[in-house]
Amino acid sequence: MTKKKGKLLVLSLFVLAACLGAYSATRQPHQTSKVSAETVTGTSTQAFINDIGPTASAIAQERDLYASVMIAQAILESSNGQSGLSQAPYYNFFGIKGAYNGSSVTMSTWEDDGEGNTYTIDQAFRAYPSVADSLYDYANLLSSDIYAGARKSNTLSYQDATAALTGLYATDTSYNLKLNHIIATYGLTAYDVVNASGQDIGLTTSGYVWNEYRRNYTDAQTLAVDEAWAQRFNH
Numbered sequence: 001m002t003k004k005k006g007k008l009l010v011l012s013l014f015v016l017a018a019c020l021g022a023y024s025a026t027r028q029p030h031q032t033s034k035v036s037a038e039t040v041t042g043t044s045t046q047a048f049i050n051d052i053g054p055t056a057s058a059i060a061q062e063r064d065l066y067a068s069v070m071i072a073q074a075i076l077e078s079s080n081g082q083s084g085l086s087q088a089p090y091y092n093f094f095g096i097k098g099a100y101n102g103s104s105v106t107m108s109t110w111e112d113d114g115e116g117n118t119y120t121i122d123q124a125f126r127a128y129p130s131v132a133d134s135l136y137d138y139a140n141l142l143s144s145d146i147y148a149g150a151r152k153s154n155t156l157s158y159q160d161a162t163a164a165l166t167g168l169y170a171t172d173t174s175y176n177l178k179l180n181h182i183i184a185t186y187g188l189t190a191y192d193v194v195n196a197s198g199q200d201i202g203l204t205t206s207g208y209v210w211n212e213y214r215r216n217y218t219d220a221q222t223l224a225v226d227e228a229w230a231q232r233f234n235h
Helices: 003-026 043-062 067-078 131-142 145-150 158-165 175-185 188-192 220-234
Strands: 104-112 118-126 209-211 216-218
Touching: 043 067, 043 131, 043 188, 067 131, 067 158, 067 175, 067 188, 131 145, 145 158, 158 175, 175 188
Parallel strands: none
Antiparallel strands: 104 118, 209 216
């Protein structure tokens, strides 16, 4: 090899390395998280349930869904809200793919080939501006016809709903068994029960009230402030 060709080769390799470095620096972060029902235990799970339970229950009641299934899916899909995808600024608790109002993040995810064999692929997941937006978007998704088999009015129990989701919402062949385990372990059916007035029995001792202005549960003082502001601007 001549000196001139040698210099050209070295220069070409240098440019290639620089380009690859720049590409790597601009790629989205990736995180791999494989969750099983057995790993979703402990006080962190109960704290997560306390955080999202009231809002999930109210939304599920509005949309003919099982709050127990919604909460169990959030626990399983987000590892108690500890996965990178469920953290700020993404708030994706259900592993929903695609984009939300144009916002998404690319991460590595585990898939099942339908025969129990798992593998990883890179996927774009929806990114939400808040926790409530994530819960509402999940409810919107399950309100579509394809998930009709998971609705309360079309089932006799939450087990029917989790069975309907298996192979449809998730490729995991034991998805329903994992959800059923979580629901039974943490007594999540309490969030499915409502009394004659339509109030969720599981929320009667929570100390929170439904705040229509924030579309979420807040304390009574926050609701009073919001009502005062609403009256001020309506006059």
